[in-house]
Amino acid sequence: MFSSNSSKMFFFFILFNSTLIAISSNSWLGCWIGLEINLLSFIPLISNSNNLLATEASLKYFLTQSIASINFLFTILLKMIMLKNFEMIFFLSIMINSSMLMKMGSAPFHFWFPNIVEGLNWLNNFILMTWQKITPMIILSYYFNKNFILFIIIMMNVIIGALGGLNQTSLRKLMAFSSINNLGWMMSAIMITENLWLFYLFFYSFMISIMFFSFFMLNMFYINQLFTNNLMPIIKINLMINFLSLGGLPPFIGFFPKWIIINFLILNQMYFLTFIMIMMSLIVLFFYIRIIYSIFMFNYLKIKWLKIFIKNNNFLLINILSFFSISSMIISTLFFF
Template identity: 50%
Template sequence: MLNNSAKIMFFFILMTSTMITVSSNSWLGAWMGLEINLLAFIPLMNNNNLMSTEASLKYFLTQAMASAVLLFAIIMSYMNNFPINQETPTYTDLIITSSLLLKSGAAPFHFWFPNVMEGLSWMNSLILMTWQKIAPLMLISYMPQNNFITLVIILSTIVGSLGGLNQTSLRKLMAFSSINHLGWMLAAMQTNESMWLIYFSFYTFLSFSLIFMLNNFKMSHINQLFNSFFNSKTLKFLLFFNLLSLGGLPPFIGFLPKWLVIQLLVMNNQYMLMTTLTIMTLITLFFYLRLCFAAFMLNYDENNWITTMSINNTSFKIMLTLTFISTFSLTLVSLSYLFL
């Protein structure tokens, strides 16, 4: 992605604009940071092909509409002298929260997210799933928590789990997985102010380790997983350990943030929300396991345009290190917790 000086400049503007939003002490300053962020990400998305152009146009229209609604609600709140962040939310608070949820891609405002992901490269998809969520989520955490957020949490986990069941595109699969994880982040935000940052950090690391492999092998669809690692069982295990860790299977490190959120929800007596999150995550784990079973058991070989898969030694070492961390870290954390 960073193959010329213009894209490097836009990449640094992207990083800086998020910092402007997070560190701003006024809502107009936060809105300005979001606008700069949008205008910096659009040139990074465009890879001079039809799909990326369509994706960037969809992203621009959605984000511009969300920014307009956000600015409208902020001005209306200032005109009516409604203090934002008061304990009892007003209708302007709900409009601001809705526009930020639209920016982050949470259900029921998620319709643009899988379609935009489908037209992006893997590195741009990683930025959209991780970095682009920091500013909206940080602003949502400033808002008063209410029953509307609880409804969004339930809808996000349901849409993220059921939407990924019939997908054959790996990018759309990751998009619906991201919507499901966003529901967990909002649930963590509702119970503890800093817990969603912990969850987000784990999610970013696991997404990076998985997308690093998918990008390295230029994979886009499920059927490529079946015969891609026909000659290398090690690479196949590396990929699916990362997949299961992202799904939150207990031996892997991806279970740790879910474990912490479940514990917080139980302590706050939110048993119904915790049960819904857990059941819907089991469905996401089902379509991850379906990929793993198909790839491990249906190990067939067929003619392909690229018959041999080349990988350099450095990439293999990076994959091995990332997978080791995502696989065995939870065991080490549990043992250290027992002995301390």
């Protein structure tokens, strides 16, 4: 996955550290500096001179992140000037939150996200959908008062994430809309407590790491490749387990964090929000199950001779992780009760 050159590793190291700088900073300016370093270390990782799509994606990413950073910096300066004026607090919180939402690729600022995801490889997509969400989420939680606007944004995320994925043929775009949907869940988790958000992020990262690792090894980018290339039955079963787990279907591990979030939302009497989130999860499950159905049912005679195999050690790793996806739900349920 990694290139053998040291500059890639150097940028990975800076990317890792910049997040730590931003989330451990005492001032807004420190957060901004962390975000800027993060941006400038991620761009060399995603740009590839041999791939026009990757180059275009890195330019788009730079532009959107720069706009969000300018907005954030402007708000910080405004906050410093208007410190005595407490009527501005609500306006400032909306400004800061909107720039963080734009950095994450959250609705209603999500339009750049699927386009950029389409131009990246699986490893860069994994970083974009997991690690790059941490800093904006932490900064978002500083000003996360439970107001009506945030409920609307959470609902927009789960609805756009569910409906946007219905019409996609590209696996990367599908995972992008799935990420937008999961962002809604993460925001409702951080509204309750940061520990719950961390818990959800860990499980989400674990699930999509198996998915992306599988797609990377199978060299798959579009849905039709999953059924035109005759995969081994065990690979199909693994994909089925991981898709259903990501959709949040019990008894898979992906259901567990969603279950806890639903529990807390109901305890806090947010019934309408819970209803919308559960309904949209059903739509997400619908398009996952549609893919799984196609993988198992379609058989292409023209390319019967093309069998896709994976190297044994990598294949064993995916098998173990997929098994963990089933078994750990049962274990965690026992612990929960």
